[in-house]
Amino acid sequence: MKVRVPLVLLGCGRVGQALLEEAASLDLQFLGVLDSTGGVVDGGGIPQGRLSQLLSRKREGVALGELGVPGEGATSALLALLRERRGLLVDVTAADTRPFLFSALEAGWGVVLANKLPLVGPWEDFRRLSSVGYEATVGAGIPLITTLKALLGSGDEVHLIQGGLSGTLGFLLAEVERGEAFSQAVRRAMARGYTEPHPAEDLSGADLARKGLILARTLGLPLELEEVELEPLASPAGRGLPVEGFLQGLRAQDAELRRRLEGAKRRGLTLRYVVEVSSAGVRAGLREVDRKSPLARAQGVENVVVINTRRFKGHPLVLAGPGAGPASTCAGLLLDIFRLARTLGR
Ligand SMILES: NC(=O)c1ccc[n+]([C@@H]2O[C@H](COP(=O)([O-])OP(=O)(O)OC[C@H]3O[C@@H](n4cnc5c(N)ncnc54)[C@H](OP(=O)(O)O)[C@@H]3O)[C@@H](O)[C@H]2O)c1
Incomplete structure (x- = not known):
């Protein structure tokens, strides 16, 4: 062709x-x-x-x-x-x-x-x-926009999209689940070239807020970026610090993240950073998800998107694949x- x-x-x-x-x-x-x-x-x-x-x-x-x-x-x-x-x-x-x-x-x-x-x-x-x-x-x-447009174009209604749309954050949380301290996991992700030059950029979640907004607008929701509910994994203020100072500061978050993860584990769940899009709006932040769910099972820097629609209900449509890289x-x-x-x- x-x-x-x-x-x-x-x-x-x-x-x-x-x-x-x-x-x-x-x-x-x-x-x-x-x-x-x-x-x-x-x-x-x-x-x-x-x-x-x-x-x-x-x-x-x-x-x-x-x-x-x-x-x-x-x-x-x-x-x-x-x-x-x-x-x-x-x-x-x-x-x-x-x-x-x-x-x-x-x-x-x-x-x-x-x-x-x-x-x-x-x-x-x-x-x-x-x-x-x-x-x-x-x-x-991953043919996500194409799929959403095909679903909408065939008269289906998209009720909820849940996306693990950051390979970097997915990798970090999987490492913490394996017992690594959060601040160490960030250093490891940097060393593998998974983060932006300054990791505060990834941890702010700002790029995920943009992706969530694009998905919501694709569904026809006239939202603005300021309306996205964003829970950063690290304070955006850290962007102003030199990288080493920022990484040192992250150690203060190690215990809190470990506590949240242990709490989720006791309920048979785990933590993932999820972008959620529905008629209620766009939210991005840490969520407790079933350890067997597609969102928890993503490997490495894989992206996973779970789409619940009127026709795909109970058994949602799942798309997965490399969500970054040239x-x-x-x-x-x-x-x-x-x-x-x-x-x-x-
Ligand atoms: N990399 C990924 O995995 C990925 C995945 C999905 C989407 N994206 C998006 O794709 C875009 C490109 O990503 P990338 O990784 O290729 O970024 P990159 O390596 O930073 O490349 C950006 C390019 O844009 C050029 N540029 C900047 N301002 C320009 C302007 N006003 N007019 C013409 N060219 C301009 C830069 O020029 P110079 O070379 O002169 O600096 C550079 O060549 C970004 O928006 C990124 O968010 C990237």
Whole structure:
């Protein structure tokens, strides 16, 4: 199968590079590749040899602005391209790209996102972005958004979504369950590269609040980010501390988490960090779950989502898989790229 619609790649970090790597085998055509410093825009299509060269230089640490047009020049070239051609804009930045996305949609482009930020602004902006593909934003390559839309589109009603949507937090709690102190488990997760450079980012739960909001909005609930009930695993204030100081401070939480876990164990349960979405709203925090439940059984950094609907009641629908990482995120992007290319190519 071939994608006959040309692409522009906004962002060329871990995920963007994974997509460029797939480009040759899938015969994807790119009209532009940009990072935060500028990039290459070519309405005639960037030849595969040039793309491979850009990818390998970028991997060596060279900015795309040095390999193509720097800064504002690249942005102007991209805006002109959006007016002159039609294609798919693939946003794999972590920036507020809404002005670009709105321009692209108005000019008849399709849009595919791994970037959550444009989807968690005001509800009205989410509505303006209703045609974009955003499978990769929650659960990476797990076809979660596709499944929810298929369920809703077939007249089912989604009553409750429970997601173990952070591989990092899932790993930490499984380690604590195995007897490790929480603060030590965080150090181990860091050493394995499972956390952001500053682990306070993961422990704040902020990314999970965004994912929960995206799921709720997919169900049609007009909620705002401030309305998400979020219980952080560590105080967001810790983000201001240097990493070592932050890790030292976490030791004060070891005993409290151990006490909560022992309490859950006495009831035959265990603790997991769960995002819950229902008509009552979005909540994210520590929950006691059955030790045999799919949420408790997630391995390593796996994501698990349990979906209760009018038709899937009693025996809920369960989706599981790698919910992060460039390859899995790229799989999610490709689901949307192929789907939207079919509609645009008609
Ligand atoms: N990694 C994952 O497992 C995963 C999973 C699901 C979703 N996501 C989401 O996917 C996105 C990308 O993740 P990543 O891991 O690839 O991040 P990353 O490695 O930090 O890459 C981000 C890229 O965006 C570029 N960028 C930033 N601002 C830009 C702007 N205004 N215009 C053009 N490019 C800009 C950066 O440019 P420079 O190279 O010049 O810095 C960089 O190339 C994020 O939104 C992330 O939340 C990631």
